[in-house]
Amino acid sequence: MAVDTWDGLTGHxxxxGLTGHxxxxxxxxxxxxxxxxxxxxxxADLTPLVWHVTxxxxxxxxxxxxxxxxxxxxxxRHLDRLQQPKALAAWLIVTARRxxxxxxxxxxxRETPVAAEDLVDxxxxxxxxxxxxxxxxxxxxxxxxxxxxTDRCQKLLxxxxxxGRAQYDAVAEALExxxxxxxxxxGRCLIALRELLDAEGGPQ
Amino acid sequence: xxANNGEDQFDEAGLDMDNLTEQDLLLLAELDVLFDKVDPVPxxxxxxxxxxxxxxxxxxxxxxxxxxxxxxxxxxAGPNTVTFTVEDLTIMVSFAxxxxxxxxxxxxxxxxxxxxEVRVAGHSSTTAEADEGGRFAVDDVPKGTTxxxxxxxxxxxxxxxxxxxxxxxx
Numbered sequence: 001m002a003v004d005t006w007d008g009l010t011g012h013x014x015x016x017g018l019t020g021h022x023x024x025x026x027x028x029x030x031x032x033x034x035x036x037x038x039x040x041x042x043x044a045d046l047t048p049l050v051w052h053v054t055x056x057x058x059x060x061x062x063x064x065x066x067x068x069x070x071x072x073x074x075x076x077r078h079l080d081r082l083q084q085p086k087a088l089a090a091w092l093i094v095t096a097r098r099x100x101x102x103x104x105x106x107x108x109x110r111e112t113p114v115a116a117e118d119l120v121d122x123x124x125x126x127x128x129x130x131x132x133x134x135x136x137x138x139x140x141x142x143x144x145x146x147x148x149x150t151d152r153c154q155k156l157l158x159x160x161x162x163x164g165r166a167q168y169d170a171v172a173e174a175l176e177x178x179x180x181x182x183x184x185x186x187g188r189c190l191i192a193l194r195e196l197l198d199a200e201g202g203p204q
Numbered sequence: 205x206x207a208n209n210g211e212d213q214f215d216e217a218g219l220d221m222d223n224l225t226e227q228d229l230l231l232l233a234e235l236d237v238l239f240d241k242v243d244p245v246p247x248x249x250x251x252x253x254x255x256x257x258x259x260x261x262x263x264x265x266x267x268x269x270x271x272x273x274x275x276x277x278x279x280x281a282g283p284n285t286v287t288f289t290v291e292d293l294t295i296m297v298s299f300a301x302x303x304x305x306x307x308x309x310x311x312x313x314x315x316x317x318x319x320x321e322v323r324v325a326g327h328s329s330t331t332a333e334a335d336e337g338g339r340f341a342v343d344d345v346p347k348g349t350t351x352x353x354x355x356x357x358x359x360x361x362x363x364x365x366x367x368x369x370x371x372x373x374x
Contacts, residue, residue, distance in 0.1 A: 036258065039254075039257060040254050043250055043253050043254050043257065044250050044254075047245055047249060047250050047253060048239075048240065048245050051243075051245045051249070052239060052243065055243060061246065065246060065249055065252075066268075066269045066370050068249060068253065069252065069253055069256050069370035069371060070266055070268055070269075070370055072253045072256065072257055073256060073257060073264065073266040073368055073370065074266050076257060076259070076262040076263075076264055077262065077263055077264060077265070079262065099268075102268070103268075103269075139238055139241065142234060142235070142238060143238060143242060146235065146238070157232070157235060158235075158239065160232065161232050161233075161235050161236045161239065162236070162239070190228050190231060190232075193231065194231070
């Protein structure tokens with residue numbers, strides 16, 4: 001198994017000590033060479049991104065789990081076709097959105113009742129009362145402020161956070177925004193968030 | 205995230221990425237933590253994905269879950285049926301509690317003498333040959349995270365294909 005020989009040959013993993021984009025690029029290269037553990041690292045690191053993108057399409061948790069798996073399985077075949085490692089997050093975002101839409105339009109007839117708020121295209125729906133999950137007052141205020149942002153701001157900040165600073169191309173592609181407008185738009189979103197947070201009271 | 209992370213790409217893309225203040229970054233980091241509190245990734249999802257992709261052959265096609273009757277019914281009586289499809293193949297499987305696990309009865313459309321592998325996390329795989337009509341049966345499938353892998357019989361002159369499904373929780 002490649003997994004076993006890898007450590008024996010090099011003594012360390014090529015992604016060791018790397019973070020963010022560099023780490024994922026190293027994992028992708030290693031995964032192409034047959035290092036299965038590199039794939040596991042990518043799955044562990046980037047499943048939150050795939051999960052939240054999928055949920056943002058309005059899928060309930062059960063269907064979102066299927067879609068997340070489908071996306072990763074689809075990546076296997078695609079490993080060699082990603083021309084640049086940095087295209088990975090973009091590919092995951094675009095594929096997650098496409099698969100989520102597909103799940104919504106075909107055979108989406110499970111009887112699970114869907115809460116009204118789950119039908120709205122928002123970045124982070126919850127099945128239960130979200131406030132309940134947030135015990136910390138600061139968290140509650142930040143969440144309340146965040147949810148008052150425009151849908152576009154919520155999506156932009158969500159993808160910015162989840163895909164990491166190096167993945168602006170991916171954010172632009174997912175939002176179908178010109179790349180140059182991401183920076184200024186994000187700046188306005190952050191200002192709006194801060195103002196809303198102020199209105200919620202308490203220290204910054 | 206390291207300070208110099210991906211700077212080259214930023215330059216390439218002509219983006220001014222460094223207009224984020226420290227305060228901005230802290231706020232974004234706070235949101236990062238918050239998202240996982242509000243809508244956490246299901247606890248075992250990463251593990252299940254890792255199981256699903258731990259395949260011998262990575263050149264696989266993914267069959268999508270087309271229709272699922274309530275899996276909660278698995279715990280009660282009566283068979284349940286799930287259907288997966290990929291472009292030109294439909295996989296239907298019904299499973300019924302039997303002994304300590306399940307019995308699978310399945311049907312591949314179009315039929316053919318394909319090999320069906322049932323993978324269950326923590327157990328060795330079980331395989332069954334479908335008959336010419338595409339029917340197959342697998343007894344004694346243990347409970348757990350389960351995945352179907354269909355190794356298509358080679359048609360004349362065509363390369364072999366492998367179809368995989370997302371996992372079922374049985």
